[in-house]
Amino acid sequence: MEKFLDYYSLAPVFQWIHALLCGVMPEALALCIEGLAVAVVIILLYAILAIVLIYMERKVCAFFQLRYGPMRVGKWGLLQVFADVLKILIKEIIRLKNSDHFLFDLAPYLVILASILTFSCLPWNNGAQILDFNIGIFFILAASSIEVLGILLAGWSSNNKYALIGAMRSGAMMISYEISLGMALITMVVLSGTMSISGIVESQANGWNLFKGHLPACIAFLVYLIAGNAEANRGPFDLAEAEQELTAGYHTEYSGMHFGFFYLAEYLNLFIVSGIAATVFLGGWMPLHVAGLSAFNGVMDLIPGFIWFFGKAFFIVFLLMWIKWTFPRLRIDQVLNLEWKYLIPICLFNLLLMVVLKVFGLVF
Amino acid sequence: MSMKDLILKIAPSATFEEQGDFVAVVSKEEFRSLMEKLHADYDYLRDVVGFDLVESLGALYYLESSTTFERVAVKTSTLDRENPLLPSVCDLWKTAEIKEREVYDLLGIRFIGNPDMRRIFLREDWVGYPLRKDYDMDSNPLNMTNEQNADTTTEVTLTAGGDFKEVQNQIFGKDDFVVNFGPQHPSTHGVLRMRVHLDGEEVKKVDPICGYIHRGIEKMCESLTYPQTLALTDRMDYLSANQNRHAVCLCVEQAMGLEISERAQYIRTIVDELQRLNSHLLFFSCLVLDMGGLTPFFYGFRDREMILDILEDTTGGRLIQNYYVIGGVQADLHPDFQKKVKAFIVHFRGILHEYHEIFTGNVIARNRLIGIGKLTREQTIALGCTGGTGRASGWANDVRKHHPYALYNKVEFKEILHTEGDCYARYMVRMEEMLESMHIIEQLIDNIPEGECKVKTKPIIKVPEGIYSASVEASRGEFGVFLVSDGGKNPARLHFRSTGLPLVHALDTACAGSKIADFIAIGATLDYVIPDIDR
Numbered sequence: 051m052e053k054f055l056d057y058y059s060l061a062p063v064f065q066w067i068h069a070l071l072c073g074v075m076p077e078a079l080a081l082c083i084e085g086l087a088v089a090v091v092i093i094l095l096y097a098i099l100a101i102v103l104i105y106m107e108r109k110v111c112a113f114f115q116l117r118y119g120p121m122r123v124g125k126w127g128l129l130q131v132f133a134d135v136l137k138i139l140i141k142e143i144i145r146l147k148n149s150d151h152f153l154f155d156l157a158p159y160l161v162i163l164a165s166i167l168t169f170s171c172l173p174w175n176n177g178a179q180i181l182d183f184n185i186g187i188f189f190i191l192a193a194s195s196i197e198v199l200g201i202l203l204a205g206w207s208s209n210n211k212y213a214l215i216g217a218m219r220s221g222a223m224m225i226s227y228e229i230s231l232g233m234a235l236i237t238m239v240v241l242s243g244t245m246s247i248s249g250i251v252e253s254q255a256n257g258w259n260l261f262k263g264h265l266p267a268c269i270a271f272l273v274y275l276i277a278g279n280a281e282a283n284r285g286p287f288d289l290a291e292a293e294q295e296l297t298a299g300y301h302t303e304y305s306g307m308h309f310g311f312f313y314l315a316e317y318l319n320l321f322i323v324s325g326i327a328a329t330v331f332l333g334g335w336m337p338l339h340v341a342g343l344s345a346f347n348g349v350m351d352l353i354p355g356f357i358w359f360f361g362k363a364f365f366i367v368f369l370l371m372w373i374k375w376t377f378p379r380l381r382i383d384q385v386l387n388l389e390w391k392y393l394i395p396i397c398l399f400n401l402l403l404m405v406v407l408k409v410f411g412l413v414f
Numbered sequence: 415m416s417m418k419d420l421i422l423k424i425a426p427s428a429t430f431e432e433q434g435d436f437v438a439v440v441s442k443e444e445f446r447s448l449m450e451k452l453h454a455d456y457d458y459l460r461d462v463v464g465f466d467l468v469e470s471l472g473a474l475y476y477l478e479s480s481t482t483f484e485r486v487a488v489k490t491s492t493l494d495r496e497n498p499l500l501p502s503v504c505d506l507w508k509t510a511e512i513k514e515r516e517v518y519d520l521l522g523i524r525f526i527g528n529p530d531m532r533r534i535f536l537r538e539d540w541v542g543y544p545l546r547k548d549y550d551m552d553s554n555p556l557n558m559t560n561e562q563n564a565d566t567t568t569e570v571t572l573t574a575g576g577d578f579k580e581v582q583n584q585i586f587g588k589d590d591f592v593v594n595f596g597p598q599h600p601s602t603h604g605v606l607r608m609r610v611h612l613d614g615e616e617v618k619k620v621d622p623i624c625g626y627i628h629r630g631i632e633k634m635c636e637s638l639t640y641p642q643t644l645a646l647t648d649r650m651d652y653l654s655a656n657q658n659r660h661a662v663c664l665c666v667e668q669a670m671g672l673e674i675s676e677r678a679q680y681i682r683t684i685v686d687e688l689q690r691l692n693s694h695l696l697f698f699s700c701l702v703l704d705m706g707g708l709t710p711f712f713y714g715f716r717d718r719e720m721i722l723d724i725l726e727d728t729t730g731g732r733l734i735q736n737y738y739v740i741g742g743v744q745a746d747l748h749p750d751f752q753k754k755v756k757a758f759i760v761h762f763r764g765i766l767h768e769y770h771e772i773f774t775g776n777v778i779a780r781n782r783l784i785g786i787g788k789l790t791r792e793q794t795i796a797l798g799c800t801g802g803t804g805r806a807s808g809w810a811n812d813v814r815k816h817h818p819y820a821l822y823n824k825v826e827f828k829e830i831l832h833t834e835g836d837c838y839a840r841y842m843v844r845m846e847e848m849l850e851s852m853h854i855i856e857q858l859i860d861n862i863p864e865g866e867c868k869v870k871t872k873p874i875i876k877v878p879e880g881i882y883s884a885s886v887e888a889s890r891g892e893f894g895v896f897l898v899s900d901g902g903k904n905p906a907r908l909h910f911r912s913t914g915l916p917l918v919h920a921l922d923t924a925c926a927g928s929k930i931a932d933f934i935a936i937g938a939t940l941d942y943v944i945p946d947i948d949r
Contacts, residue, residue, distance in 0.1 A: 108701075114709050115708065115712040116716055211593045211594075212593070215593070215615075286706065292706065295601065295930050296701065297599065297600060355589065376707075376772065377706075377707065378705040378773070378776065378778050379706025379707070379931070380930055381932065382615050382929060382930075382931065382933040
């Protein structure tokens with residue numbers, strides 16, 4: 051297997067910055083400043099990606115629907131989303147008389163917190179992982195579960211029947227789908243032999259997991275896409291906010307930026323689901339290598355890691371958008387049947403298959 | 415035995431009115447036994463038309479047989495204006511439950527034995543009954559308080575001793591989880607409100623509350639001349655605007671004995687079918703939208719746009735077209751009409767497969783529609799669910815086929831029948847009817863005869879005294895016009911059979927035990943239009 055050449059590793063740059071800061075101040079202070087800088091970067095990246103995703107969703111769905119999408123504000127409507135962000139920022143946050151104010155205000159922050167925590171785990175480039183430790187996958191699953199708490203609180207504290215039904219649907223659905231989501235990821239952990247995000251990416255230097263794990267990896271990938279779509283509350287699994295049934299589901303009563311947080315989190319969750327799929331199945335920031343074609347591999351290595359990562363993630367985002375804008379919505383009992391009667395047994399079998407193949411060395 | 419002898423045998427004191435429709439007039443004592451007898455043959459109650467003739471208050475019952483398609487009308491009345499009571503027939507024809515509520519709401523006649531004697535269109539605290547001739551138009555100033563909906567209804571029952579007793583019926587219990595769907599809700603297709611009793615996700619009971627767009631069209635018509643009433647028909651079921659108007663024109667033309675030109679007949683038939691295509695395309699769009707599929711929605715709208723353009727060229731309107739007039743049509747066809755209609759048919763036949771690929775064949779769509787919201791043939795007849803809803807359950811009820819008007823007896827077309835009675839059957843009936851509509855248009859479009867498109871009529875039209883009716887197959891069922899004329903220049907009573915009211919009434923039956931999402935899908939496949947219900 052050829053050695054993977056990374057021209058764009060950011061680790062030396064960060065080490066240099068760290069050394070520079072330590073030279074002029076105590077290390078504790080330097081770490082604090084670096085932490086703050088990273089936090090600002092995460093929030094900025096989060097906001098920028100949200101804008102990109104919202105614009106992309108509008109354009110993609112417009113082209114599926116024989117429309118142009120936003121065209122008036124800026125060239126190709128490029129400024130439309132900025133205008134919308136500005137609008138939502140200056141809107142009044144309405145608090146209802148008979149809602150539980152503390153929980154009502156807390157809920158959107160829980161949702162956005164879960165989303166940002168998970169977001170921070172994504173491997174952007176070689177040496178540019180923000181949260182990276184030996185139980186990374188475990189942390190992602192744990193952090194993303196906080197979201198359902200926020201949704202349940204939002205539905206409960208709104209004092210609205212639609213919101214309550216939406217929250218209950220969401221609770222039933224998201225908790226169920228976390229099982230198969232987790233099992234699909236564990237299947238890949240078995241293949242990679244590590245739970246650390248950077249470890250998983252590095253283990254794919256000689257081939258992406260989707261190819262290395264062949265049959266069980268492909269099954270896990272499909273299950274992951276379905277479960278991930280459900281986790282992100284997007285069509286055809288958008289029952290929690292099913293517009294035609296529950297007007298807006300759990301966030302019916304939210305306005306202004308509190309609604310904005312739910313909205314942002316929905317889009318970013320879409321990206322996070324895709325990002326994790328790209329990391330675990332498609333090699334994260336690793337370039338595409340085909341064994342034996344060294345010239346081709348050399349050219350692939352010239353493309354920076356973050357472009358690989360975003361390329362793969364946005365490819366999966368597009369797949370999920372394609373599904374959303376094609377299928378009608380499922381019904382709650384069908385959603386739960388799909389999970390408990392089909393996906394979980396498949397996942398369990400698939401996990402066993404992966405373990406057997408791994409033990410007998412039948413994976414690449 | 416003729417109809418007359420049959421009725422006389424059961425109700426010896428019956429008299430008959432034969433000016434216009436054949437109507438049997440019976441006293442309210444004999445009425446109930448006559449209706450029980452007639453129910454065996456005439457299992458479909460087309461409509462109940464309440465009327466106020468100053469000396470008496472009463473109701474006309476229009477019956478039809480679902481097998482022989484024979485029709486009969488029965489009239490009964492009461493002289494008591496203070497506390498008018500008539501026997502209910504809602505145990506024979508379930509649709510009478512809601513039709514009698516309408517009569518009660520507008521005329522104040524209470525029906526003995528109807529479990530649900532609430533107002534239907536007007537507020538529960540409304541004063542007086544608007545369709546009564548002595549109704550004071552100033553008795554209800556704008557009310558700024560919220561309407562409280564009662565959870566109980568009052569039923570008038572007859573005790574064994576022959577006395578009347580009022581009984582309270584419970585609609586919703588105190589601990590029921592009742593959710594309001596509407597009047598502002600994305601999937602009620604307008605301002606319909608439904609109180610839905612939910613048990614978790616399961617729908618237990620649906621109580622529709624109508625009247626949010628009630629404009630009192632029937633009351634308004636009583637002070638308008640016949641040509642003026644036409645302006646209001648487009649505003650009922652706006653997706654059957656032309657068919658509605660067709661019915662009124664037919665009714666007045668028949669009453670006057672006016673023969674319209676063949677060219678006008680051709681134009682009316684073609685425009686009716688274009689309207690039906692328009693409506694069914696909107697049905698498809700709304701159904702997929704209600705089920706969460708946003709993309710196919712645009713397919714329907716893309717093709718509907720072409721029909722609207724064609725109609726706009728000729729009529730000048732897209733939604734409200736005001737095209738038919740008594741004696742023909744307002745204006746002749748646009749020169750491009752035939753060319754554009756033919757181009758549309760070619761385009762649409764070529765593109766219809768896209769609809770089936772994206773939606774009909776989709777596994778989620780099929781799971782959501784097949785076996786959901788079943789209505790049996792007997793149920794649809796009892797509930798009076800005409801149109802596609804009835805035909806999906808195997809009830810052949812196409813007015814075009816069984817009581818042909820315009821050119822429908824000259825063209826060849828199939829009456830689409832399914833037997834399953836579920837959402838999927840209701841959906842497929844409409845999709846297949848679109849093909850039949852195109853087939854009808856294709857037979858006519860090249861043969862439109864030359865000639866006048868309008869017969870000259872007097873500016874003031876007077877209809878001879880009598881009771882008249884006409885019915886057409888509108889986009890979502892039988893639309894009927896029932897006219898009581900006193901010989902004057904405006905109608906004494908003009909009633910429209912709403913195609914949507916029985917469909918909304920059927921929601922409770924169709925939704926029993928289904929999920930919230932099914933409730934939305936069933937509502938969409940029943941395909942009602944709210945302004946038509948409220949009138």
